[in-house]
Amino acid sequence: MIRLPSSLPVKEGKVSSMTLIYVVLIVAAVFYVLPIYTAVNTSLKDSKELMWGPVSVVHKPTLLNYVKAFGIIKRPMWNSVVITIFATIFSSFLGAVSGFGFSKLRFKGSDTIFLMIVLGFYIAPQSILIPLVRFIGKMGLYNTYGGLILTHTAYGMPITTLLFKNFFETLPTEIIESAQIDGCSNIMAFFRIALPLSLPGFAVVAIFQFTNIWNEYLFGLILTRGVNSQPLTVAIANLKGTTVASWNLQMAGVLLSVLPVLVMYVLFLKLIVKGLLMGSVKG
Amino acid sequence: MKRKRESFLFISPAVILVALFVYGFITWTFNVSLTNWKDIGIYGRFIGFRNYERLIFQDATFHTALINTLKLSVMFIGITVPLGLFLAVLLDLDIKGKRLFRLLFLLPLSFSFVASASMWTWMFSPEGGAINTILKSVGLGWLTQPWITSESQSIMCIAIAYIWQFSGFATLVYYAGITAVPPEIREAARIDGANTFQLYWKVIVPLQKPATLTVLAMLLMYTLRAFDLVWLMTGGGPGTSSEVLSTFMFRTTFNRNHFGYGAAIGIFMFLLSLAIIFPFFKKLRGGRYD
Numbered sequence: 253m254i255r256l257p258s259s260l261p262v263k264e265g266k267v268s269s270m271t272l273i274y275v276v277l278i279v280a281a282v283f284y285v286l287p288i289y290t291a292v293n294t295s296l297k298d299s300k301e302l303m304w305g306p307v308s309v310v311h312k313p314t315l316l317n318y319v320k321a322f323g324i325i326k327r328p329m330w331n332s333v334v335i336t337i338f339a340t341i342f343s344s345f346l347g348a349v350s351g352f353g354f355s356k357l358r359f360k361g362s363d364t365i366f367l368m369i370v371l372g373f374y375i376a377p378q379s380i381l382i383p384l385v386r387f388i389g390k391m392g393l394y395n396t397y398g399g400l401i402l403t404h405t406a407y408g409m410p411i412t413t414l415l416f417k418n419f420f421e422t423l424p425t426e427i428i429e430s431a432q433i434d435g436c437s438n439i440m441a442f443f444r445i446a447l448p449l450s451l452p453g454f455a456v457v458a459i460f461q462f463t464n465i466w467n468e469y470l471f472g473l474i475l476t477r478g479v480n481s482q483p484l485t486v487a488i489a490n491l492k493g494t495t496v497a498s499w500n501l502q503m504a505g506v507l508l509s510v511l512p513v514l515v516m517y518v519l520f521l522k523l524i525v526k527g528l529l530m531g532s533v534k535g
Numbered sequence: 536m537k538r539k540r541e542s543f544l545f546i547s548p549a550v551i552l553v554a555l556f557v558y559g560f561i562t563w564t565f566n567v568s569l570t571n572w573k574d575i576g577i578y579g580r581f582i583g584f585r586n587y588e589r590l591i592f593q594d595a596t597f598h599t600a601l602i603n604t605l606k607l608s609v610m611f612i613g614i615t616v617p618l619g620l621f622l623a624v625l626l627d628l629d630i631k632g633k634r635l636f637r638l639l640f641l642l643p644l645s646f647s648f649v650a651s652a653s654m655w656t657w658m659f660s661p662e663g664g665a666i667n668t669i670l671k672s673v674g675l676g677w678l679t680q681p682w683i684t685s686e687s688q689s690i691m692c693i694a695i696a697y698i699w700q701f702s703g704f705a706t707l708v709y710y711a712g713i714t715a716v717p718p719e720i721r722e723a724a725r726i727d728g729a730n731t732f733q734l735y736w737k738v739i740v741p742l743q744k745p746a747t748l749t750v751l752a753m754l755l756m757y758t759l760r761a762f763d764l765v766w767l768m769t770g771g772g773p774g775t776s777s778e779v780l781s782t783f784m785f786r787t788t789f790n791r792n793h794f795g796y797g798a799a800i801g802i803f804m805f806l807l808s809l810a811i812i813f814p815f816f817k818k819l820r821g822g823r824y825d
Contacts, residue, residue, distance in 0.1 A: 273625055280622055281639045287654045287699065288642070290665045294657065305668040306657065346548045353545025362542065369549055372557040374812040376760045378784045379805035380556065382798055383563035406556035409549045438541045467647030469763045474789065485649040489767055499657055506650045517645040521638060528704060529711055532753045
């Protein structure tokens with residue numbers, strides 16, 4: 253087949269189509285950044301300057317809104333730190349344990365049990381809310397850190413088990429088997445060999461869980477009341493202003509609340525991408 | 536036998552927690568849904584499937600919530616899927632600043648729904664909000680809208696917030712799918728004389744069917760359980776114009792204390808989530824991702 257030389261016109265076309273591509277990418281970027289810009293800009297304005305609206309660039313930036321917002325949300329922020337750290341550790345560790353079981357200690361029917369566990373990730377939480385409130389109340393855990401830590405650990409199991417099982421599948425079974433021949437029990441093999449080897453996986457799961465739990469709202473809303481144990485998301489939702497003037501305070505609170513996860517995204521984007529891709533069903 | 540006992544030891548924490556918190560609670564919810572339990576303290580009496588009958592045949596708000604959930608899914612998914620695919624293709628091209636663009640597209644995913652609800656409420660605020668302000672300042676003042684305070688626009692506003700938050704996820708899945716296309720296939724298409732546009736449109740995009748299924752399942756799942764954004768942006772209003780199943784369930788259960796009826800809505804939503812995930816049931820079986 254003879255192909256016609258087509259270098260010149262194509263090249264010219266390429267330049268203009270590349271420009272078009274950049275224009276589209278920048279328009280998309282503006283869409284994603286505009287609300288963030290608006291929030292940052294608003295949060296830096298005092299109420300006088302806010303009269304000029306949220307879009308015009310701030311003249312005299314003030315951190316006063318942040319100071320005020322922090323004063324209101326510092327207790328809920330601490331609550332969220334404690335709840336998120338413990339629930340992340342528990343759900344990741346238990347996910348590693350069970351993921352190891354489902355991957356390396358298979359038995360007849362274990363795949364079906366695994367499937368039933370993973371299915372738990374995909375059901376609408378509205379179908380468990382009423383018993384959850386009753387159960388946590390009966391256990392005396394309403395309005396406590398323990399109640400939310402237990403809840404987040406339990407509902408984290410499907411996804412952490414799935415993620416860890418996938419990690420352990422990539423680990424050759426021979427490593428575990430040879431350890432068993434050397435007289436290692438499965439428990440020793442897990443702690444001495446599998447767990448250390450799964451550390452990169454552990455990071456992915458922990459970051460995935462941290463962001464999910466930090467950002468969760470519904471469980472916090474129904475399982476806590478008042479500032480002493482309510483998570484940050486609930487406190488931020490309660491900041492809701494009715495007058496224009498309080499929008500700057502609200503945006504400052506919002507930005508403070510997203511900061512930890514935002515920093516994680518910038519620092520660990522690769523791990524986060526991995527977690528997001530592995531956490532989704534495959535067609 | 537010993538092996539089986541040891542593996543039980545490993546899987547038992549997950550099994551016990553999920554058996555109780557997922558399957559036990561769903562059964563519990565189902566039992567509650569068969570009663571007329573209202574208000575804390577007074578247990579309801581068994582009334583069979585009467586809650587379901589009322590829900591499906593008589594409750595106009597439930598019908599509105601169902602239709603609104605569908606509307607929200609169609610707007611959100613109808614834009615997110617093509618947008619995600621399109622942006623993923625652009626990112627796959629030989630462009631500068633690829634990593635920066637990717638980070639910017641993914642950034643909204645890091646925000647909690649609570650945070651984005653506040654930000655978008657502010658964006659859409661009819662008085663002093665960013666969108667109307669921008670429209671006015673560029674001389675398009677006649678285009679300003681009441682946005683979330685309007686019955687006809689409330690769902691659209693929520694859908695836009697969802698698109699903002701989740702299209703990065705769709706982009707990510709498609710991008711992974713596109714970069715996984717083997718170089719030999721690209722080469723073969725080039726040798727056959729395909730230009731860049733044809734390469735993507737005729738070869739690479741048709742190969743993204745599995746990615747599309749993944750995106751669809753995840754987005755459907757997230758719209759069905761959509762609560763935070765709706766609850767905080769519009770509270771289901773004005774009127775019931777943006778009431779969706781999850782807010783309707785929450786209002787019925789926790790604001791009106793109609794536990795029996797709320798449980799029936801919860802079970803209905805459980806069945807819907809099963810219907811969404813069912814086509815993927817087989818694929819999930821091995822628990823594999825590729």
